[in-house]
Amino acid sequence: MSEAVKMIADAGPEGQFVAGGTDLYPNMKRRQQTPRTVVSVMRLPELNQISGDERSGIRIGASVTLTDICEHPLINHHYPVVAKAARTISTPILRNMGTIGGNLLLDTRCNYYDQNYEWRKGINFCLKKDGDICWVAPGSSKCWAVQSSDLVPVMVAIGAHLRFASTSGERIVDAEDLYNDDGIAYLHKRPDELLVDIHLPPTNGWRASYRKLRRRGAFDFPVLGVAAFIKASHDGTIEQARIVLGGISPSPIHVQEAGRELIGNKLDEQHMQIAAEAAYIKARPLDNTDFVYNWRKQMARQYTLRALQDLASIP
Ligand SMILES: Cc1cc2nc3c(=O)[nH]c(=O)nc-3n(C[C@H](O)[C@H](O)[C@H](O)COP(=O)(O)OP(=O)(O)OC[C@H]3O[C@@H](n4cnc5c(N)ncnc54)[C@H](O)[C@@H]3O)c2cc1C
Ligand code: SF4
Numbered sequence: 001m002s003e004a005v006k007m008i009a010d011a012g013p014e015g016q017f018v019a020g021g022t023d024l025y026p027n028m029k030r031r032q033q034t035p036r037t038v039v040s041v042m043r044l045p046e047l048n049q050i051s052g053d054e055r056s057g058i059r060i061g062a063s064v065t066l067t068d069i070c071e072h073p074l075i076n077h078h079y080p081v082v083a084k085a086a087r088t089i090s091t092p093i094l095r096n097m098g099t100i101g102g103n104l105l106l107d108t109r110c111n112y113y114d115q116n117y118e119w120r121k122g123i124n125f126c127l128k129k130d131g132d133i134c135w136v137a138p139g140s141s142k143c144w145a146v147q148s149s150d151l152v153p154v155m156v157a158i159g160a161h162l163r164f165a166s167t168s169g170e171r172i173v174d175a176e177d178l179y180n181d182d183g184i185a186y187l188h189k190r191p192d193e194l195l196v197d198i199h200l201p202p203t204n205g206w207r208a209s210y211r212k213l214r215r216r217g218a219f220d221f222p223v224l225g226v227a228a229f230i231k232a233s234h235d236g237t238i239e240q241a242r243i244v245l246g247g248i249s250p251s252p253i254h255v256q257e258a259g260r261e262l263i264g265n266k267l268d269e270q271h272m273q274i275a276a277e278a279a280y281i282k283a284r285p286l287d288n289t290d291f292v293y294n295w296r297k298q299m300a301r302q303y304t305l306r307a308l309q310d311l312a313s314i315p
Helices: 002-014 024-029 066-071 073-078 080-087 092-097 100-104 117-122 151-158 256-262 269-282 293-312
Strands: 015-018 037-040 050-053 057-061 161-166 169-174 194-200 206-213 224-232 238-246
Touching (some): 002 037, 002 161, 050 073, 066 080, 066 100, 073 080, 080 206, 100 194, 151 238, 224 293, 238 256, 238 293, 269 293
Parallel strands (some): 015 037
Antiparallel strands (some): 057 194, 161 169, 161 194, 206 224
16 A cells, blocks of 8 residues: 555656546546556555444445445445445446445546547537636636535445545545535545545444436436435434435535434424425536436435435334
């Protein structure tokens, strides 16, 4: 691991880590990302382990593949929301290559950016790469490309922590604090920092669920993802609640208002409806992914409701 960190430091700004390459290599073919040096992290032993248990929480190495996550007994039994969200990512073949680390650091997506070089040249490029205008919001100085990972909203909702290493040492980051609401600088992370592992918290009575909106159920990126998390007391009163929306803005949206409406109450139909309305109000998708954006906003209400109903059905 220390060797990989040193290699990327030596490569400077033109170096980039690669894991499964299912995001980075297509981006390189389209000349969206153009590193001169790539350092593979697939065979680093420290990044390929799953350890711990549900009482102390588990650590998942950043290079663990999505298939291994889907199939791991401990994750399936104690963190079913993580296995379920991973199972919705792309296709079985891509899940054999794609890793949890690559998924959490996925590039943001936009209809005007995820195109080949000639297509992008045809519109004179855009702010995110090689151009000076945003075609989605031409008056904007900011890029609105969308955070499109299925595991990101789940990790934020359950309160996971991420460990990074570089030649300057290690640091631990709350998943919620990693993402920046800007489609270009979408991570609070330096390029030379290696994601080592992800710590899932102990399962001390919390429940979580994930719902994903996409056109084709077999393989498509989320154009809306809703992760719901609650922890309730013995009598069913909610003590902690988090609703997190993915797939509609450059960073995941933690709908604090929805959590506030749920805390102190039971998970009944009335409070689920109120929380879903809060998610609808907060969701402001733009016209840069699949489906009409107004409809995706409507779906934020419906999918939040469904995610909460899933929680209500977990014993
Ligand atoms: C057709 C298709 C469909 C897809 N559908 C979905 C989908 O439905 N949902 C979804 O979430 N994703 C989807 N993806 C995206 C991708 O396959 C997955 O997100 C996958 O998990 C990415 O992991 P990877 O290991 O291949 O990442 P890579 O391509 O190797 O890396 C992605 C990014 O992470 C960085 N990186 C990787 N590992 C580290 C590390 N340890 N430390 C620091 N930086 C690192 C790389 O530098 C790069 O910037 C799809 C991709 C394709 C091609
Ligand atoms: S949101 Fe705008 S700047 Fe960002 S990728 Fe799309 S068109 Fe380009």
